Amino acid sequence: MENHHTKDPIYTFDASVDDDDDGIPTLNDDSLNPSPVIEKATIFEEKTRTRIATDFSKEDAKAVFTIDGEGFDVILSENKGKIYFSPMSVSGRRKSARKLSGLLRSRRPSMTESSSDDGIALSSLFGVHVKRRPTTSTSRSDTGLCQGLVLSMLERKNENVLREKTLFMEHPSTFKRPRAVKLFLQPYAGAKNGRSLYQKNVLPLFQHAGITVDMSEIVHNEYVKQAMTHLDFEEYDCIACMGGDGTVNQVLDALMSRSQKEKGVDLKVGNSAAASPVPLGIIPIGRTNHVAFSLMGANDIMTGVLHIMYGHFQPVDVCSIITPEKICRWGFNSQYGFAGQVLTYLHRYKALGSKRVDAATIKALTKAKLRSYECEIEYIPADNQRKGDQTPCTTGCGICMGASKNDNITDCITDMVQELDPLNQSFTSNTSSVIDLPQDTPWRTVKGKYMNVGLFTIPGRSEMSPQGLCKYTHLSDGTLDLVLVKETEKKEFVRHLKRHGNSKNQNDFPFIEVIKVKEVRFRPRYPTGWNYNDHDFSEIKYQMEREGSKAQNQESMEVINDLDRANSISTLDISDDDDENSDDEQKEPKPQMLGPQYRKTFTEIEVERRRKIARKKEEKMKAREESKMLSVWNIDNQQVKSLELDFKVHHGVLAICACGVSPLSEYEDVRTSWLS
Known part of the structure; x- marks a missing residue:
């Protein structure tokens, strides 16, 4: 003014x-x-x-x-x-x-x-x-x-x-614009031209806007977490990353972990997460860029830079993931089963370049690889299920803006109730008082065989799926979308995959169930009943141990049934004398008798060698069969081999430099020939 x-x-x-x-x-x-x-x-x-x-x-x-x-x-x-x-x-x-x-x-x-x-x-x-x-x-x-x-x-x-x-x-156009940005650059993301894109396209825009950029190249997987530990948030208005989905996940994990440490929040005991003090900016240069596509509606580099320059902020839900070793990490979308297998083959086919996604998907869809996985899933359903609601999340979404700000307080109260649940206490059998306690628990359990299990906090849009892996997931409604794809025929599963590229609802199948949840506990059901030869078993040793155990039981029964005290005392004295004599014999080394030793024949040596080879083959076959029955987790296109994970959504704890997807966006059907 x-x-x-x-x-x-x-x-x-x-x-x-x-x-x-x-x-x-x-x-x-x-x-x-x-x-x-x-x-x-x-x-x-x-x-x-x-x-x-x-x-x-x-x-x-x-x-x-x-x-x-x-x-x-x-x-x-x-x-x-x-x-x-x-x-x-x-x-x-x-x-x-x-x-x-x-x-x-x-x-x-x-x-x-x-x-x-x-x-x-x-x-x-x-x-x-x-x-x-x-x-x-x-x-x-x-x-x-x-x-x-x-x-x-x-x-x-x-x-x-x-x-x-x-x-x-x-003043919205002046006072919210960042003046200092910390940028983490992954030069090998996508087409591996990150340095030239930064020097030619990104840095000149920031300089024209008068924004100071402190750029650091990511040299190893733990670099971002180490750099974030010593970062002063007061010096920067925005933390930005330039890379693919893996780079976004690394910066998100480091930023949220540092925020919890600053506030003294321990999520391992069920506390609610603290919000990030600075927003996160994304400049997409990867191959899929499903995080940037879901928040900006495009994977364009200049769009990400301009959102950071103008200070456009979009609150987003973030999911905390805790392993059995009590290690907490952060992510947006997580999938187990088919998506995990695709990511496994994706790493094997790096030499194929841009064609590796097609090759990995075809490999995962083959008859020998496509299968279901036995899982046990516990979850707390959300209060706002909104079943049948097919409203996509766009700019100014009424569902996200109308989400309750007290979700974190409700989660804390739920956690306190679970910790003090008297049903988990052990009672003795001689208690005379009868207490009428509520039998209801917020947790629900499902068990079965699933071809894919998905947890989505954002839609997961990409070029292969323009409207998202879960089209009606909202960015900031305080819930997770749990998508369970049950065991079905291959042609039905392929129909489900094809719908990711068109305007139809890919979850509108009888074998797919979508549940809005707040917390999830995932436990795979490990394979049992594998029959293999025990090469360590010896029939002679087994019979000797069996006869020895029988004789020992007979002697003990004779001592117990003997009613003559004198005989029992004499028996004890004899045993004591024997023990003393045995101790004296141990103190005095006995002379060892040397004689001719037995040498194995060439036939026995060859038989033993072949047995070792057969044993190694059986162990490899066992490991291969077990690997078929288990998958890996795909968390924001990052492979996580720890299978037993606990998930919890935290409402609006992170602001990302974006404006959401425009409600006027037009989508074209993507036809994937490799799914024919």
Whole structure:
């Protein structure tokens, strides 16, 4: 907003009387002037009303500000002596009366403001303060990046009590834009041209916008986590990554883990996650880029850079994943079964380049590889199941915006109830009191054979699946979409895969079940009953041990059944003497007798060698059969071999530089010839 006072950050409005061209006084505060002057001001206002309407745009100052998360056109009218607020969005206009009554206008009229008029009278203001963010702890309050204006005004609390009221107006296009960005670059992602893309396309845009970029290349898998440990979040406005889905997962894991450490949150005991203090920016240069595609509607490099430059933020749900070793990691989408097998073969076919995705999928669909997996899944169903709701998540999604902000508190209460559940306590059998305890538990259990198990917090869009792996998953509704693909025929499963490329619902099959959940415990059912030869078994040794155990049992029974005390004592004395003699014999080494040793024949050596070879073959066959019965986890296109995992969704704990997918997006069917 333009203002003639630019030197001092504190401004005051003059309430004195000014003369216009006709010599008639104009008043800013009616309560401080006598009644004749008020009458003259009223006459002047009636005469000049037409002139004010015609010269409205020339004499008034206009600007766009954000107030309590809503955008407003703010107009300063010096002629009318008021500040007017007009909501920019359609939803904001619908709520303007309610919002302005509670935010911009007091419940009681101020000393100089009429309750029937909108806006704030300048006479009710006693100061305007420019709020700045200090660059360092020792910097002055009048230096640093300007964040907005703070209006200080006067209001009545009741008939006799006055109070101060402040209104913070934040400029959305200036004060939310980042000025310093930490960028992690994976130069070998996608076509392995990350360095040239950064130097030619990305860095010049940031320099033109006046944004400082601190770029670091990822040299190994643990580099991002190590660098994030020593990173100062106060120096950066955004943490960005330039790479594929694997790079996004590494930066997400390091950022959220560091955020929990800063807040002292331990998720291993069931606590709710702490939000990230800085947003995450994504510049996609990988092959699939399903995270960037789901949040931006495209995998374009310039789109990701511009979202970071303009400070567009989209809250997103994140899933915490805890292993049996109590190691916590983070991710968006996780799949077990067919998707895990595809990822396994994808790593084997790296030499094929862009064709490796087709080759890995064909390999996983062969008769020898395509199978179902026995699983045991426990989950807590979400309160808002929304069965039959086929509404995709787009920009300004009403479901995501209307999600409850108290989901984390509800999760904490649920965890406390589970920890103090009296049903888990052990009771003795001689208890005489009967306690009527509730038998209901929030956990549900399903067991069976599934060809694929998916957990989605984002739709998972990509070029092969333009509308997503789970089309109706929302970005910030506080739930996980659990998709269970039960055992079925191969042709039906291929039909399910083909629908990922068209506008049909890929989960609209009788063998697929979709459940909205908050927590999931996954346990694979390990294979049993494998029959193989035990080469360590010896029939002679087994019979000798069996006869020895029989003789030992007979001797013990004779000692117990002997009623003669003298005989039992003598038997004990004899045993003691034998023990003493045995100890003396152990102390004195016996001379060893040397004689001819037995040497194996060539036939026996050959037979033993062949047995070892057969044993190795059987062990390999056993490992191969067990590997067929188990799969690996595909977490954001990252392979995780730990199978027993616990998942929990955390609502809106991360802001990503994106605006969501436009509701006007048009999709074309993708035909995959390798699925024919």
